[in-house]
Amino acid sequence: MRRFILFIPLIIFVVMGALFWKGLGLDPTELPSALIDKPVPDFNLPSLVDDNRMLTQNDLKGKPALLNVWATWCPTCKQEHAQLNKIAREEGVTIYGINYKDERGAAKEWLRRYRDPYVVNIFDEQGALGLDLGVYGAPETYVLDANGVIRYKHVGAVDEKVWLKLETILQQISTESQG
Amino acid sequence: MRSIIVVFMLFLSLAANATIDTYEFKDDANRERFQQLTNELRCPKCQNQNLAGSNSPIASDLRREIHRMVEEGKQNTEITDYMVARYGEFVLYRPRMSASTWILWYGPFVLVAVGFAVVLLITRKRKRVNEKQEDSLNDKDKTRLATLLDKGKAE
Known part of the structure; x- marks a missing residue:
């Protein structure tokens, strides 16, 4: 018993060391989304391309898809744009866009110049939908299932590595719905 | 100035x-x-x-x-x-009370309680050891001690 007591400080040290070691590897800027497993919030916003067409949360239902928050003022969005084009064109994945606090003209010009990976783009000029989604920095990419429920959220650029992760989640969702 | x-x-x-x-x-x-x-x-x-x-x-x-x-x-x-x-x-900079945050709210009090318990345990043990030392020889040992001391005196 006495011997054991002598080892208590060592045990505490090892446990704390392990905890801190793990803490070093975590990214503190990555917030867990509060909306995982919740449907996309209700909205009623115009389409980017067609001012007269109003879009709602029901337009995001139908099949598993990505929902990408972007803007022309966001440099990282430009960085990920080629990857999004690749995902949409080569992998045939549906990508919805939210044009977040942007100017319509600049956004249209951007899509014309860098090609358009989006099936449809929601024009969120005031950032109201962004606020309801808990967007805190563009770009953000959500994985939606066929019912428009948010299954995963990624903050930051989508690159090859992130796409692999998103792809497995998309595959999981489609096997779920089949089974 | x-x-x-x-x-x-x-x-x-x-x-x-x-x-x-x-x-x-x-x-x-x-x-x-x-x-x-x-x-x-x-x-x-x-x-x-x-x-x-x-x-x-x-x-x-x-x-x-x-x-x-x-x-x-x-x-x-x-x-x-x-x-x-x-x-x-x-x-929230002021976290709410929930299953995952109770340790933030009550952890310090728990630590103080543990500290008190440890101090109490140690002092008690000390006291017990001291009491034992005062009366740690039985009668046989006492007579032996006495003879040994007497011997030392005689020499």
């Missing part, structure tokens, strides 16, 4: 924790509520700042929302719920 003080005053600065947007309030109670809320809510983008002190666009959007809700007469709990629903528990 006075000029020296003035010079020193120039170097003195107080922590400024304010942003430039101006809001009108119905009354002082609302203003106070707004200030308290923006001080206690964390900016999701620049994580070591509260909403009151951050200049990031998301913080100013959230300040606008909070201002709107305060003026609409929403309760503080409703406003924090609104924020937590979007950004998670993370935004």
Whole structure:
């Protein structure tokens, strides 16, 4: 018993060391989304391309898809744009866009110049939908299932590595719905 | 002398924790509520700042929302719920009591209690050892000790 007591400080040290070691590897800027497993919030916003067409949360239902928050003022969005084009064109994945606090003209010009990976783009000029989604920095990419429920959220650029992760989640969702 | 003080005053600065947007309030109670809320809510983008002190666009959007809700007469709990629903528990600088945060609230008290218990245990043990030492020889040992001491004296 006495011997054991002598080892208590060592045990505490090892446990704390392990905890801190793990803490070093975590990214503190990555917030867990509060909306995982919740449907996309209700909205009623115009389409980017067609001012007269109003879009709602029901337009995001139908099949598993990505929902990408972007803007022309966001440099990282430009960085990920080629990857999004690749995902949409080569992998045939549906990508919805939210044009977040942007100017319509600049956004249209951007899509014309860098090609358009989006099936449809929601024009969120005031950032109201962004606020309801808990967007805190563009770009953000959500994985939606066929019912428009948010299954995963990624903050930051989508690159090859992130796409692999998103792809497995998309595959999981489609096997779920089949089974 | 006075000029020296003035010079020193120039170097003195107080922590400024304010942003430039101006809001009108119905009354002082609302203003106070707004200030308290923006001080206690964390900016999701620049994580070591509260909403009151951050200049990031998301913080100013959230300040606008909070201002709107305060003026609409929403309760503080409703406003924090609104924020937590979007950004998670993370935004609260004053975490709520829940299964995952009770350790933050009660951990220090638990540690103090453990410390007290350890001190108590140690002092008790000491006391017991001291008492034992006073009366640790049985009769046989005592007579033996006496003879040994006598022997030493005789020599």
